[in-house]
Amino acid sequence: MSSTTATKNGKERRGSSFQWISGIVLAIGGIFFLLPFFWMILSSFKPENEIASVPPTLWPETWTLHNFKYLFQNMNFDVYLVNTLIVVAFSFVGLFLNAVAGFGFAKYDFKGRNVLFVLVLATMMIPSQVTMIPVYLILNSLGLTNTMIGIVLPGLVGAFAIFLFRQFMSTIPTELLEATRLDGASEYRIFLQIVLPISKPIIAVQAILTFIAGWNSFLWPLIIANDEKLYTLSVGLSLLKGQYAGNYGLQMAGAAFMVVPVIILFTYFQKHIIENFSISGMK
Amino acid sequence: MKSFLNKQAPYVFIAPTLILLALFSLVPILVALVISFTDMDLGGLANFENIKFIGFTNYVEVLADPVFLKAIFNTLFYVIIGVPLVVLCSLTIALLINLGTSRIFKAFRVVYYLPSVTNIVAVAVVWSYLYNPSIGLFNYLLNLVGLPDVPWLTEPTTAKLSLILLALWKSIGLNMIIFIAALQGIPKSYYEAAQLDGANVWQQVTQITVPMLRFAIFFVSITTMIGWLQFFEEPFVMTNGGPLDGTLSVALFIYQNGFKFNNFGYAAAGSFVLFVCIIAITLVQLKMQKNESDMT
DSSP states (O other): HHHHHHHHHHHHHHHHHHHHHHHHHHHHHHHHHHHHHHHHHHHTTTTTHHHHSSSHHEEEEEEOHHHHHHHHHSOOOHHHHHHHHHHHHHHHHHHHHHHHHHHHHOOOTTHHHHHHHHHHHHHHGGGGGHHHHHHHHHHHHHTOSSSSHHHHHSSSSOOOHHHHHHHTTTOOOOHHHHHHHTTTHHHIIIIIIIHHTTHHHHHHHHHHHHHOOOOOOOHHHHOOOOOOOGGGHHHHHHHHHTTTTTHHHHHHHHHHHHHHHHHHHHHHHHHHHHHHHHHHTHH | OOHHHHHHHHHHHHHHHHHHIIIIHHHHHHHHHTTTBOOOOOOHHOEEEEEOEEEEEEEHHHHHOHHHHHHHHHHHHHHHHHHHHHHHHHHHHHHHHHHHHHHHHHHHHHHHHHHSSOOHHHHHHHHHHHTOTTOOHHHHHHTTTTTOOOOOOSHHHHHHHHHHHHHHHHHHHHHHHHHHHHHSOOOOOHHHHHHHTTHHHHHHHIIIIHHHHHHHHHHHHHHHHHHHHHOOOHHHHHHTTTTTTTTOOOOHHIIIIIIEEEEEEEHHHHHHHHHHHHHHHHHHHHEEEEEEHHOO
């Protein structure tokens, strides 16, 4: 009896020492992972002379909002912000289209369904470098280069999101849809009034990921937009990085302005996102 | 009309997405293939009559282009060093997080995931500062412990390694989540049985966890490898391929030839070379995986 308690205690002690070791290792790694963020946010409040000072200091001696003010007063960051929000708004239209398509593939048996779905999945394997030039040429022949439509259209729908919606929606009981059908509802009403409300969890997760992707969108706006009026925040920031290469305070402020909203949003919703990945990522 | 629409509902549901996917994913492949056999450039963009069919000339030229060969060498360098690093680090962190039961370990998931959701240009701003040779933090810290300066982005081989370090920081998060998901799928009873047999933690990890994670490891390796073969954003925003094309990747080569020099046909040929390589490597990996699962 006493020997079993002894081994149990020993095991627990060993378990907790492992916890301590792994906790310490993770904490040290975590500091390295977070360091760039701390540095960016704190530097954005420093005056220029403090940033270039040697040795570098983490905490600002004098706090200033000058960098942020300069971005919005002299660098058109207000225009870039509006453009970025327009891109985000359009990407939510894409989200709706993905949901609709996911439902179509999940709950209907129609001719060619499997072939079409495989085709959708196949688009995930195409490297973007192959399609980049042709998509530019296609948009150019449609007269859509240097327009907002040209910026948002190519990335509007995506195979991975369709796949996730299909996975989720195929778990909705068919009897429920049948019952609504018997009540005389059209297929479109079934989707809007039954399927969408049930799918709230997956929509929420997709909405956050869509927001983050739209907010971060960089390469395509850079390719398509020649007019500064159409630049998104990240294109504006890359412009700033080129023009004000030595002015780290300004650059850090621009970077912090882009990253902090995403950090807040992600930290707040991370549980749902990570769980969604856990469920759907490995199936 | 109304009942017709109702009957065609599934097609109405999938049509908008399929049209967009076809227009911007499937058709472009064919377009890329066609223009890779032409001399299409800015003149061809203005007037299609300026485009001439030139057969395999682009392919012959690109495969002999020393810059392209350098880009291939760099890309292989990225893949060979980057892929094992990403897999090993994300697996280790996932295992460590999974060992923990206290709440703090859930916070670690967020900490390690955060770089994955941040904007590449913003990341480039901060890391350019960290890597700065005179006022940068990394060199300052090295000097503090008595080590000499490192030419982070100014020496070709070091610059490649610096970009790998940055990309590693950014890509661990997502793969770690995939591993954590797989870890949670391993039945607890296996560990209980092993503990009864007196297995220690190390034995449990090597004898149960890693073998059970075989599929996840395979999945992460293959997606990571495809990702590194298309390595683009980091060299694009950090070094623009320099110094001396030392960080130029195949993807960046394609971008530069397409959108900087407007040699669309030439760039398209380069992109098809990359595409064929990716498909070939993927098929080889799938075959290896299949053979291995046949044996067990």
